[in-house]
Amino acid sequence: MDNATDEPARASYRRSAGSPRGEARRRELLAKITDDVAENGLVDFSLRRAARAAGTTHKVLLYHFEGAEDLLRQVVVTLRERRIGNALAAVAGSPSTLAGRVRAAWESLRDEETQLRRVLDQAMGLAMYDPGRYAALGRHASQQYLPTLMAFCPQLWPEQRKLEVASMILATLRGFLVDLLTSDDGAGAAAGFDALLRAVEREEAAP
Structure with a gap:
C-alpha cells in the first residue's frame, strides 16, 4: 500500500472540515473509490490507484483523507x-x-x-x-x-x-x-x- 506521501499532508488533512462543499467533495471521491474497490478488490490498493478511480490526484485525496489506510x-x-x-x-x-x-x-x-x-x-x-x-x-x-x-x-x-x-x-x-x-x-x-x-x-x- 502506498504511504510515501502521507506524512507531509497530515497538517492539511480535512482543511475543508465543516465546509458543506468540502464534505460533498469528500463524499463524491469516496463513492467513486468505493465503487472501484467493490469491483476490483483490495489487492494492490494504493492512493494512486484510488486517485485514478476518482479521476483526481493522490494529493487531492490527501487533502480530504489522512492517508491510504x-x-x-x-x-x-x-x-x-x-x-x-x-x-x-x-x-x-x-x-x-x-x-x-x-x-x-x-x-x-x-x-x-x-x-x-x-x-x-x-x-x-x-x-x-x-x-x-x-x-x-x-x-x-x-x-x-x-x-x-x-x-x-x-x-x-x-x-x-x-x-x-x-x-x-x-x-x-x-x-x-x-x-x-x-x-x-x-x-x-x-x-x-x-x-x-x-x-x-x-x-x-x-x-
Missing part, C-alpha cells in the same frame, strides 16, 4: 453500510420475530454479489494478518453490525442479552459466509443456518 477504512465502512442497507431492506418485509428477521438478513447476505463478500472478507483478512496497520478494519466490523442485530431482538430484552444473542448470530453468519466463499458446500451452510435458527427460536421463547 484512512481511505481504505472509510471505503470498507461504506461497503459494510451498503451490506447493512440491503439486509435491512430485506428484513422490512419479513415476520417481526427475531428468527424471521435473521432469516431475511441471511438470505440477503447469502445472495449478495460474490465480489462484495470477497472484498469484505479481504478486509477482515488484513485485520488478522497485519493488525498493527489494519486492526481498525476488524474492530469497526462488529461496531457496525452489532447495533443492527441487536435491533432485531425483542425490545423488552435487557441490553446485555441483546448483545450476547447478536454476537452469537454475527459470529455464526460470518462463518457461513466464509464457508460459501471457500467451498461449494452450500448444503452444509444451509444445514448450519437451520440449526442457528432453532437456537434463536429457543432463545426468543425463553423467559
Whole structure:
C-alpha cells in the first residue's frame, strides 16, 4: 500500500472540515473509490490507484483523507453500510420475530454479489494478518453490525442479552459466509443456518 506521501499532508488533512462543499467533495471521491474497490478488490490498493478511480490526484485525496489506510477504512465502512442497507431492506418485509428477521438478513447476505463478500472478507483478512496497520478494519466490523442485530431482538430484552444473542448470530453468519466463499458446500451452510435458527427460536421463547 502506498504511504510515501502521507506524512507531509497530515497538517492539511480535512482543511475543508465543516465546509458543506468540502464534505460533498469528500463524499463524491469516496463513492467513486468505493465503487472501484467493490469491483476490483483490495489487492494492490494504493492512493494512486484510488486517485485514478476518482479521476483526481493522490494529493487531492490527501487533502480530504489522512492517508491510504484512512481511505481504505472509510471505503470498507461504506461497503459494510451498503451490506447493512440491503439486509435491512430485506428484513422490512419479513415476520417481526427475531428468527424471521435473521432469516431475511441471511438470505440477503447469502445472495449478495460474490465480489462484495470477497472484498469484505479481504478486509477482515488484513485485520488478522497485519493488525498493527489494519486492526481498525476488524474492530469497526462488529461496531457496525452489532447495533443492527441487536435491533432485531425483542425490545423488552435487557441490553446485555441483546448483545450476547447478536454476537452469537454475527459470529455464526460470518462463518457461513466464509464457508460459501471457500467451498461449494452450500448444503452444509444451509444445514448450519437451520440449526442457528432453532437456537434463536429457543432463545426468543425463553423467559
